[in-house]
Every structure is written in C-alpha cells, then in structure tokens.
Amino acid sequence: MNTTEAFVGLTCRDCGASVDAETGAHRCPECGGALDPTYDYERLNLARETFGDRRFESMWRYEELLPFDGDAAVTAGEGATQLVAAPSLAETMGVGHVLIKDEGRNPTGTVADRGLSVAVTAASQHGAETIALATTGNSGQSASAYASVAGLDSEVFVPSRTGFTNKAMINVHGGEMSVVEGRIGDAIANFEDEYGRNEEWYPARPFQTPYRHEGKKTLLYEIVEQLGWTVPDAVVYPTGEGAALVGAYKGASELHDLGLTDDVPALYAAQAEGCAPIVRAIEENRSIPEPWQQPDTICGGIEIPDPRAGEWLLEAIRETDGGAVSTDDEAILDAGIEIAQSVGLELSPSAAASVSGALELAERGAFDEGDTVVLVNTAAGNKESDVLRSHLMRKGI
Known part of the structure; x- marks a missing residue:
C-alpha cells in the first residue's frame, strides 16, 4: 500500500486493538467496533509554513496527515472550498x-467527496473491484463518481425518498442503483442483506470503513x-x-x-x-x-x-x-x-x-x-x- 510516513495502522475505538491496515479494511476483527486511522506524529515535522507554501487547490495538500500518498489518491479535486x-x-x-x-x-x-476520496483510495489499494453502500443520497452520488475515477464498480442502495438529482447522477457516474421503498433504515437493511451474499464488495458506509x-x-x-x-x-x-x-x-x-x-x-x-x-x-x-x-x-x-x-x-x-x-x-x-x-x-x-x-x-x-x-x-x-x-x-x- 502507498501509505504516508506517519500512518501506522488502525485502532479500534471500542477495545483499543491495533489492526494492520494492509489486512484490516472495515470494522474491528476482535469486537466489531469502529476503526480509526492512527499516526506516529513524532515522525512529522510540520509548520504552518509547510502548508502555506502549497497551492490551495485540493484537500490532498494535507497528505502527511492522511493515510495515503497524494500520488496514489483517487481524486477529482475535492476540498479547497470557500x-x-x-x-x-x-x-x-x-x-x-x-x-x-x-x-x-x-x-x-457535497462534503461526502472528501471522505469518499480517501475511502475509494483505500479500496483501490486493497484491490477491491466494487464499492457498496447504503445512503440517503449524496454519498451515493459521490461514491459512484469516485469509484468510476478509480475504475471500480459501485452498488448504491437509496431509500425511495432520495431526490431525483442524486438518483440520476448515481447512474450518470456509472453506478448500479437499488431504490428501496421506505427510509434510510430500509435501504441499510437491504444493503446488509445483499452484502452478506456479496462479501467481495468493499463497504463504504461511514464508520464501516475507517x-x-x-x-x-x-x-x-x-x-x-x-x-x-x-x-x-x-x-x-x-x-x-x-x-x-x-x-x-x-x-x-x-x-x-x-x-x-x-x-x-x-x-x-x-x-x-x-x-x-x-x-x-x-x-x-x-x-x-x-x-x-x-x-x-x-x-x-x-x-x-x-x-x-x-x-x-x-x-x-x-x-x-x-x-x-x-x-x-x-x-x-x-x-x-x-x-x-x-x-x-x-x-x-x-x-x-x-x-x-x-x-x-x-x-x-x-x-x-x-x-x-x-x-x-x-x-x-x-x-x-x-x-x-x-x-x-x-x-x-
């Protein structure tokens, strides 16, 4: 994996277990808790001028504080907003x-672009072929866009109430969309059922991916x-x-x-x-x-x-x-x-x-x-x- 110098792995928020980022991609294998990227900050020598000397054009200008090298990032120019x-x-x-x-x-x-840029980068680094998630809408549009940039497939589950623009753009970006009758809980349940039958999918819901x-x-x-x-x-x-x-x-x-x-x-x-x-x-x-x-x-x-x-x-x-x-x-x-x-x-x-x-x-x-x-x-x-x-x-x- 093309990781940054300070990134050392993942830590479980619930039990404190350390998880190798090479093999762990989702929830804690010990207790099922949420994982959090961990860094050795002593490896960094950052000053305000470090960032001030860079162009304000993408969130990847902060790559030392992210898990993956900017050169490996799946990016569409997210961040640097007004x-x-x-x-x-x-x-x-x-x-x-x-x-x-x-x-x-x-x-x-949407702000979801920031998170999906990193999550899809991780999926690509892990050799995934398909990104999958349930979402109220914006994250689905974002996930399908970033999956497309990375050359991956995407499976997006949305509730029927999701707005037309999100639904349309999921398909425009090449995503496969399942519209589930009801609200977000119904979409999540449907996604979990399908994920159980397609364990090769790379789940990209918040806190299901770290x-x-x-x-x-x-x-x-x-x-x-x-x-x-x-x-x-x-x-x-x-x-x-x-x-x-x-x-x-x-x-x-x-x-x-x-x-x-x-x-x-x-x-x-x-x-x-x-x-x-x-x-x-x-x-x-x-x-x-x-x-x-x-x-x-x-x-x-x-x-x-x-x-x-x-x-x-x-x-x-x-x-x-x-x-x-x-x-x-x-x-x-x-x-x-x-x-x-x-x-x-x-x-x-x-x-x-x-x-x-x-x-x-x-x-x-x-x-x-x-x-x-x-x-x-x-x-x-x-x-x-x-x-x-x-x-x-x-x-x-």
Whole structure:
C-alpha cells in the first residue's frame, strides 16, 4: 500500500486493538467496533509554513496527515472550498463574524467527496473491484463518481425518498442503483442483506470503513488555515451519521497536538426536531444515544435515527465544550431561503439546519459578542431545489 510516513495502522475505538491496515479494511476483527486511522506524529515535522507554501487547490495538500500518498489518491479535486462571510446573519446572531464553509463547491456538490476520496483510495489499494453502500443520497452520488475515477464498480442502495438529482447522477457516474421503498433504515437493511451474499464488495458506509471521517477532517484544517491559523470559537455542523463532526474533532485535536493551533473550536451538532437522537442524548446526559423512533423530517440527509458512531459524536461535542440543537423543518427551510437571498449561497435543506440551529443557539446565549462562528453547508442546494421552492410556494411566494 502507498501509505504516508506517519500512518501506522488502525485502532479500534471500542477495545483499543491495533489492526494492520494492509489486512484490516472495515470494522474491528476482535469486537466489531469502529476503526480509526492512527499516526506516529513524532515522525512529522510540520509548520504552518509547510502548508502555506502549497497551492490551495485540493484537500490532498494535507497528505502527511492522511493515510495515503497524494500520488496514489483517487481524486477529482475535492476540498479547497470557500469560506464565505454572512454579515447580516452575524448581526442577527449578535456575534463578531459568521462564515459559511461551502462544501457545495466540491466535485459532486457535497462534503461526502472528501471522505469518499480517501475511502475509494483505500479500496483501490486493497484491490477491491466494487464499492457498496447504503445512503440517503449524496454519498451515493459521490461514491459512484469516485469509484468510476478509480475504475471500480459501485452498488448504491437509496431509500425511495432520495431526490431525483442524486438518483440520476448515481447512474450518470456509472453506478448500479437499488431504490428501496421506505427510509434510510430500509435501504441499510437491504444493503446488509445483499452484502452478506456479496462479501467481495468493499463497504463504504461511514464508520464501516475507517476512512470516511478521515477525509472529512481536512475541512477543519482548511477552516483554520483560511482564518490565518486562528481557531474559530464555534463550528456548527448539520448532523446525521456524524462523520464530518467526528472528523472535525479529530482534525482539531491533531492541529492542537502538533502545536499548529492554540485551541480547539466548540463543535455543535444541528439536527431536525423530527430526528434528533444526538440532541436528546445530550439533554438526557447519555453516553450512547438511543435510536430515534418514527423519524419524520423533510431533511432526509440528516434523518439518521441511529448514528453508527453516536458515542464518538457525543465525545466530540462534550470534549470541545460544544452542544447540540434541533429546530423544526419550517425554521430549517426558512434559513436556507434566507441565506440564498442574503448571501447568495445555495444550501441544501438538510445543510440549512446549521443556520437555523445557530440562530437558536444564539437565542440561548451560546455565543459571545465577539465570537467567530463557522457554519457548514454540507451539500449544494440545487440537489433539492424542489424542496426549497415548494416551501416558498406554500408561503404564497
């Protein structure tokens, strides 16, 4: 495998077992827990100038902190997305600065591209022929794109409610798609059944592969570097499965431990009221979230009733002095439209939960007057423009 100098293997989050990355690709062989890429940071000699001397054009500019050499990467130019100021929102929230990290500018219009770039690189390094996963939509489009770049096949299982754009582009990128009646849980069950009969498939669901959250940690690296190596006071993520927030926790911890930053940001999970297992776990002081019964939200991208790495998510929130917040669908869709009209950015309905969540957090006094708050737009609004337009029509606009 073409691995980087500091990458030493995989460590189980649950039992602490060390797993050879050459042979281990998925869950822990000892206990079935989630695996996390591990590094020997003493092998690195990194300074802020190390990255400042490189062109800001891809997340692979941080290759020393990723498992695989940039030359071996399966890439379509993901990362290096813009950090856009939202001054009117900052005024409304009563903080110093609000910036939106616009992941809709990635190759397939989603933050999933970061994780799938690393995961498909791993699959290619392991000699896989087929990538497979169940997804609410965006990750399926991304997986089929990166599998195609790598010359691999892809099998994507989506619930029937997945938007037309995701479904269409899965096929356009050459993926085989199974549309499963129902919601994401039904798609996952169908995928697991088929995976049991096709064990040569390389599963690419978050935390089933250890590489999805690893690619997403580069988003936090970029935010800090774009702010002149100043850590924002808070980062708010729309949260379903939670790979992006877990990645941010790991990325922020790495920068701090390497002496590149002086602090870590408070990390906040924003969910929809109709499916908020992380919010409820925080409110009830649980160490593991309970599965959400009867999820019901228009924001399908974050409608994950049982996050696979829920315990890790809660750790990320608590260890950074962050929090979790939920808002109703009306507030979420209103927030997406407000950003489109005041900032010009197109947020997906699910991603707009970061905006409505931040507004609610500000109302609760979570932020101070001079704070810099970063909101993450996890996917482009044109993927589900019909949802936002329908919301306007219901308002008679």
